[in-house]
Amino acid sequence: MTHVIAQPCISVKDKACVDVCPVDCIHGKDADPQLFINPNDCIDCTLCVDACPVSAIFAEEDLPAEWKAFAQTNRAYFQS
Numbered sequence: 001m002t003h004v005i006a007q008p009c010i011s012v013k014d015k016a017c018v019d020v021c022p023v024d025c026i027h028g029k030d031a032d033p034q035l036f037i038n039p040n041d042c043i044d045c046t047l048c049v050d051a052c053p054v055s056a057i058f059a060e061e062d063l064p065a066e067w068k069a070f071a072q073t074n075r076a077y078f079q080s
């Protein structure tokens with residue numbers, strides 16, 4: 001399991017989640033539209049969920065139907 005950053009992060013990117021993640025698994029460059037969670041490193045602590053001001057972060061299994069694709073978007077970011 002992992003947590004996933006979905007649509008609401010796009011254009012917000014305030015990095016509040018980065019500050020609270022105990023394993024530093026949330027990444028993104030300035031040019032990226034959003035931040036991404038490395039599924040290989042996330043320990044599902046949920047701290048980022050509460051820190052996000054726009055409720056963009058979900059446990060993968062709890063992603064809303066319209067944002068299911070973000071699981072792969074996050075995963076793919078770390079496969080390149």
Ligand code: SF4
Nearest residue numbers: 021042043045046048
């Ligand atoms: S759930 Fe915890 S470990 Fe996973 S990205 Fe969020 S803060 Fe980091």
Ligand code: SF4
Nearest residue numbers: 009013014015017052
């Ligand atoms: S806290 Fe939420 S909006 Fe801010 S960078 Fe993280 S996921 Fe994006």
